[in-house]
Amino acid sequence: MKPSFQFRLSAAAVLLTAAAFIVSTAAQAPQGPQDPAGNPPPEPRTFPAPANLKVLPRDLSGQQVHDIMEQWEAGLGIRCDSCHAEDPNNIGPNGRPQLNFASDSKPMKAVARMMYTMTEEINRSYVAKIDSFGAPVTCGTCHRGHLGPEPFLIPSAERPPAP
Ligand code: HEC
Ligand code: HEC
Incomplete structure (x- = not known):
């Protein structure tokens, strides 16, 4: 095989691989309005206005409450259903009761x-x-991703150095 022919062959292989990659990535990309199946673009998620706020500001929107809830969830390392009860009369699309x-x-x-x-x-x-006020205290300041804040252990000066 002549070297130039071999070069052209491998260059073609590279091009083919690149083309296959582009096609497969395009297939995985989120479907936009020009979805070939004609499906409409996904609706942005909406959150209903809260109805039972007793400590959070009453005028928060559903989206704002949801954002706060996600911070509590992460700050404590728990899920929504740790604090919110299931409604057995409201079965979701996944067949499980909704909260x-x-x-x-x-x-x-x-x-x-x-x-x-x-x-x-x-x-x-x-x-x-x-005076030096910077960051406010949040749930995560104490909880650090755990439901029960872990006790702070003072590093002991007497402890032998790690081997
Ligand atoms: C640590 C407990 C806790 C966790 C975890 C939690 N919530 Fe909440 N949630 C509350 C409390 C407390 C309220 C009521 C606040 C108030 O009385 O002002 C509330 C209120 C709400 C409300 C408003 C309900 C209404 O109509 O008044 C929604 C919606 C909500 N939470 C969604 C969520 C979602 C979604 C998650 C998970 C991402 C979540 N919560 C996780 C404690 C929690
Ligand atoms: C100043 C530190 C501190 C802050 C800030 C704090 N917590 Fe706590 N929290 C504690 C301590 C301490 C406990 C008791 C833990 C125990 O008994 O193991 C606790 C317990 C809890 C419990 C009960 C855990 C259980 O095992 O039943 C919940 C729920 C909780 N906190 C939610 C929150 C939320 C939500 C926030 C933010 C809005 C928050 N905490 C902010 C220190 C804090």
Whole structure:
């Protein structure tokens, strides 16, 4: 085989691989309005206005409440259903009961309300008053991704150095 022919062959192989890659990535890309199947673009998720706020500002939108909830979830390392009860009469598309977010039947929801009030009080009455005030206290400041904050262990000076 002549070297130039061999070069052309491998160059063609590279082009083919690249083309196959582009085709497969395009197939995986989210379907836009020009979806060949004619499906409409996905609707942006909407969140209903909250109906049972007792400690959060009542004028928050559904989206704002949802954003706060995702921070609580991450700050404590738990899921929505730790604080929100299932509604056996409302079966979702996945065949499982949906959560009734307005219901107060889970005791942990009451604890969370108290914790929120405490956190607000810490920030308003104390932390916000220091001159070097930077970041407010959040659920994650204490919880650090765990439901029960872990005790802080003082690193012992006597402990032998790690081998
Ligand atoms: C640590 C407990 C906790 C977790 C975890 C949690 N929530 Fe909440 N959620 C609450 C509390 C407490 C309220 C009520 C706040 C108030 O009274 O102002 C609430 C209120 C809501 C509301 C408003 C309900 C209404 O109609 O008043 C929605 C919606 C909601 N949560 C969704 C979620 C979603 C979605 C998740 C998971 C991403 C989640 N929550 C995780 C404690 C929690
Ligand atoms: C100043 C530190 C601090 C902050 C800030 C804080 N927590 Fe807590 N939280 C605690 C401590 C301490 C406990 C008790 C843990 C235990 O008993 O193991 C606790 C317990 C809880 C519990 C009950 C856990 C259980 O095992 O039943 C929930 C729920 C909770 N916090 C939610 C929140 C939420 C939501 C926020 C933010 C709005 C928050 N906390 C902010 C310190 C804090």
